[in-house]
Amino acid sequence: MNRIEFLKNSFVATGALVAGSSMSSMAADEPAKSSFAGKTFNLDYAPHQGMFENNAGKSFLDQIQYMYDQGFRSIEDNGYLGRSAEEQTKIGDLLAKLGMRMGVFVVDGGDNWKVSLTTGKKEFKDKFVDTCKRSVEAAKRCNAKWLTVVPGFYERHLPYGNQFANVIDAMRAGAEIFEPHGLVMVLETLSDTPELFLQQTHETYAVCKAVQSPSCKILYDIYHMQKTEGQLIVNMDRCWDEIAYIQIGDNPGRKEPTTGEINYKNLFKHIHGKGYKGVMGMEHGNSLKGKEGELRVIQAYRETDNFLS
DSSP states (O other), X not given: OOXXXXXXXXXXXXXXXXTTSOSSOXXXXXXXXXXXXXXXXXXXXXXXXXXXXXXXXXXXXHHHHHHHHTTOOEEOOTTGGGSOHHHHHHHHHHHHHHTOEEXXXXXXXXXXXXXXXXXTOHHHHHHHHHHHHHHHHHHHHHTOOEEEEOOOBOOTTSOHHHHHHHHHHHHHHHHHHHGGGTOEEEEEOOOSOTTBSXXXXXXXXXXXXXXXXXXXXXXEEHHHHHHHTOOHHHHHHHTGGGEEEEEOOOXXXXXXXXXXXXXXXXXXXXXXXXXXXXXXXOOSOOSSOHHHHHHHHHHHHHHHTOOOO
């Protein structure tokens, strides 16, 4: 049996072949018939632009429709703030029509990936505040609730305590803007470079506790935290009261669940058991190229989301 036939038969056996795919040939363009087409998941997973473009087409709006047809009920769009107001509105209108949620988009005025808010300099804080204000208007167009914030890199010429205080001051300024609108900035703890100020969950937890605002919470990215600290369930439980948003990616490779070392089925079961009702952002790539790879992503979520049986 060749690989295509193996994957095809595996999909049929688990009842997870999705709409827009062909049961007779995974490479065909004919729509599939399946009891799982449109069936929602136990958790609210959110794909992003480009993840299914081979099956759905280049248009982001068409991709959103395709995501809905496969059972997804949220999206996330990191670069949403950089889109035109017209495009933002079109995305928001389609989400509203389909009854889907917008996950995070990034609050980035250009200073996220450099030394900025840790310095305490007025120029960086003012730019951050201005970007937060622009983000409020953008969020209204798609009924967004969560917005990713990255405080930037360490300022190596200042003691850690001073940097911590500067970040708290900036986050309080952001929270004051978001609170009246019911928006939540979620601080992302990252593993991309050791220069990032927030690298472990307990650090972000401390910032949120110091800011003391319902508009300042944690974005827990499972991929990044597996790399920097491990003990995913233990660390999530320790900081659970401040976690408002979760993102997904297996390690190594940052691809879909089942491709790396993380036991996602068990992790999803734990998160579901804690009563989490938020969005689970699919912030990862596809392990396989083309239509086959896109179908494999959906199948991986069907497999790992099957934790109640």
